[in-house]
Amino acid sequence: MKVEGWFGxxxxxxxxxVLASVLYSKDPRELTERSFTLSETKSFLPPPxxxxxxxxxxxxxFESGAEYDSLLHELTLRKAKLQVSKALSVDQRIxxxxxxxxxxxxxxxxxxxxxxxxxxxxxxxxxxxxxxxASFVAKYGNRANVSPFDPLYEKAKVSIGAELPExxxxxxxxxxxxxCSLYARRKQLEIYIExxxxxxxxxxxxxxxPMLGARLLSLAGGLSxxxxxxxxxxxxxxxxxxxxxxxxxxxxxxxxxxxxxxxxINTAPxxxxxxxxxxxxxxxxxxxxxxxxSGEKRPELLEKLEAxxxxxxxLYPTPPLKKSGIKAEKSRSxxxxxxxxxxxxxxxxxxxxxxxxxxxxxxxxxxxxxxxPATNSMKGRGC
Amino acid sequence: xxxxxxxxxxxxxxxxxxxxxxxxxxxxxPLRKDSRVLYLGAATGxxxxxxxxxxxxxxxxxxxxxxxSMRNLLxxxxxxxxxxxxxxxxxxxxxxxxxxxxVDVIFQDVAQPNQAEIAAKNAARFLKKExxxxxxxxxxxxxxTASPKQVFKNEVKKLEEAxxxxxxxxxxxxxxxxxEDHLGLIAKIRVSENEKI
Ligand SMILES: C[S@@+](CC[C@H](N)C(=O)[O-])C[C@H]1O[C@@H](n2cnc3c(N)ncnc32)[C@H](O)[C@@H]1O
Numbered sequence: 246m247k248v249e250g251w252f253g254x255x256x257x258x259x260x261x262x263v264l265a266s267v268l269y270s271k272d273p274r275e276l277t278e279r280s281f282t283l284s285e286t287k288s289f290l291p292p293p294x295x296x297x298x299x300x301x302x303x304x305x306x307f308e309s310g311a312e313y314d315s316l317l318h319e320l321t322l323r324k325a326k327l328q329v330s331k332a333l334s335v336d337q338r339i340x341x342x343x344x345x346x347x348x349x350x351x352x353x354x355x356x357x358x359x360x361x362x363x364x365x366x367x368x369x370x371x372x373x374x375x376x377x378x379a380s381f382v383a384k385y386g387n388r389a390n391v392s393p394f395d396p397l398y399e400k401a402k403v404s405i406g407a408e409l410p411e412x413x414x415x416x417x418x419x420x421x422x423x424x425c426s427l428y429a430r431r432k433q434l435e436i437y438i439e440x441x442x443x444x445x446x447x448x449x450x451x452x453x454x455p456m457l458g459a460r461l462l463s464l465a466g467g468l469s470x471x472x473x474x475x476x477x478x479x480x481x482x483x484x485x486x487x488x489x490x491x492x493x494x495x496x497x498x499x500x501x502x503x504x505x506x507x508x509x510i511n512t513a514p515x516x517x518x519x520x521x522x523x524x525x526x527x528x529x530x531x532x533x534x535x536x537x538x539s540g541e542k543r544p545e546l547l548e549k550l551e552a553x554x555x556x557x558x559x560l561y562p563t564p565p566l567k568k569s570g571i572k573a574e575k576s577r578s579x580x581x582x583x584x585x586x587x588x589x590x591x592x593x594x595x596x597x598x599x600x601x602x603x604x605x606x607x608x609x610x611x612x613x614x615x616x617x618p619a620t621n622s623m624k625g626r627g628c
Numbered sequence: 629x630x631x632x633x634x635x636x637x638x639x640x641x642x643x644x645x646x647x648x649x650x651x652x653x654x655x656x657x658p659l660r661k662d663s664r665v666l667y668l669g670a671a672t673g674x675x676x677x678x679x680x681x682x683x684x685x686x687x688x689x690x691x692x693x694x695x696x697s698m699r700n701l702l703x704x705x706x707x708x709x710x711x712x713x714x715x716x717x718x719x720x721x722x723x724x725x726x727x728x729x730x731v732d733v734i735f736q737d738v739a740q741p742n743q744a745e746i747a748a749k750n751a752a753r754f755l756k757k758e759x760x761x762x763x764x765x766x767x768x769x770x771x772x773t774a775s776p777k778q779v780f781k782n783e784v785k786k787l788e789e790a791x792x793x794x795x796x797x798x799x800x801x802x803x804x805x806x807x808e809d810h811l812g813l814i815a816k817i818r819v820s821e822n823e824k825i
Contacts, residue, residue, distance in 0.1 A: 473694070
């Protein structure tokens with residue numbers, strides 16, 4: 246029987262005695278290389294309980310136990326260092342990019358609100374918000390400069406807005422330019438994240454999409470952490486942040502983690518969302534593990550997920566019976582409201598659906614990079 | 629660190645270490661100075677460092693899954709020649725089988741839902757027949773809805789019956805007040821009846 250150990254290959258008798266050996270050089274660097282390969286091979290594993298150290302000492306491969314231990318120590322240390330620096334550097338770059346993206350989103354949201362108010366004094370009829378407004382202002386400044394070929398030309402001529410003195414125009418134009426360049430940075434970050442995530446975690450990217458995948462990785466603190474989470478945790482990753490927001494700003498209490506922004510869930514009828522979320526979380530967890538350990542792309546993961554969602558949809562084509570549905574939700578939602586919200590606890594059949602909808606739009610606002618910039622600033626402006 | 633009459637003593641905080649708590653809970657910890665220990669869930673090495681002290685002529689194979697934790701552990705392993713750090717998933721022992729070989733003790737503290745299975749897989753591969761498994765079970769990472777008592781009962785049953793090898797539990801005790809809702813366990817591989825004869 247052939248057995249692979251870190252120092253070489255042994256040929257064993259059926260009783261487990263070493264008959265012959267083929268050894269690697271005792272160079273730690275070479276041994277480390279081999280060990281990476283050996284971790285991937287599933288054949289020639291030592292049989293259960295086989296004592297590699299004892300066997301190799303008895304067969305005279307090492308002069309002493311101390312030699313065995315110190316060479317093994319060098320190997321493991323070297324290997325772990327390589328693995329750590331590789332894993333940490335890639336994940337850290339993705340995490341930093343995701344957080345930078347969030348910072349930019351927050352900033353562009355508040356700056357574009359400012360621009361909307363500010364420019365609105367001068368030209369309230371543009372109907373533009375967000376990025377389109379920023380580039381409009383950066384281009385023209387004063388509404389008197391709007392080109393006759395611009396669709397807003399007519400409106401600019403008859404605008405009821407106040408005058409815009411030159412000094413103010415220079416300021417507001419520069420402000421809009423800064424905002425435009427932030428939007429450009431955002432695009433750049435998104436492209437970077439999409440690419441990096443697809444390289445680091447192709448299967449997660451396949452199932453979650455690059456932005457959701459990157460957020461999961463980022464909130465988990467790295468791919469290895471994400472791969473370690475049970476799928477029940479993956480379901481609620483990101484809910485903490487929403488909880489904070491909820492406590493601070495009376496936003497709806499978080500029922501779900503960020504995976505609810507996944508199209509398979511947010512386009513599904515409400516009574517299926519929980520079930521689909523569970524299925525999705527389970528597959529995401531699997532995908533993260535495949536990415537961590539093998540790294541090869543497995544398209545069948547997506548097929549399986551879609552098949553599973555199809556089965557769920559077929560199994561529950563209609564909403565659950567009203568009575569039990571309302572009851573269950575009633576007790577749950579009043580429980581949720583015990584918290585800081587004032588909540589009147591009246592969760593009737595209809596308002597239930599509304600609450601869901603509200604909840605969703607809140608989430609969209611929060612993960613704005615996944616939505617159009619316009620919706621963002623609309624939301625900011627709203628009410 | 630303390631020095632008393634020329635001997636160095638290190639402080640072992642039972643609230644930061646499951647093994648430390650097990651010692652105070654009167655577990656007979658089966659570590660000798662030449663033991664070889666497979667430590668699953670090494671984290672940053674708080675407990676590993678104490679085990680490394682005890683097994684001065686043996687070795688600790690310190691398996692940890694998180695690269696971030698492993699980074700800290702590496703500092704320790706750099707200084708201590710009897711710690712062999714392994715960045716791997718304890719649920720996939722075949723990936724480090726070529727490094728580990730046979731061990732006298734498996735210590736596991738991974739806080740995972742499938743802890744029992746992970747223990748069995750590793751014991752099957754690495755634990756000597758007369759070796760020991762030390763396990764810290766965290767109720768909340770297994771099931772957040774059931775009561776800890778119930779969870780512990782189920783897990784013990786799993787260890788006794790569900791996998792290969794089956795274990796014989798020698799002692800089980802909760803680690804409160806040092807760790808709430810944690811069960812400490814010490815077990816051996818159960819020798820099946822026909823093997824005994
Ligand atoms: C509770 S901590 C261990 C603390 C450590 N025993 C001590 O006392 O210093 C659990 C550790 O197990 C690690 N872990 C969880 N699942 C694992 C797995 N499948 N393989 C390896 N390590 C794992 C976690 O990353 C975490 O660092």
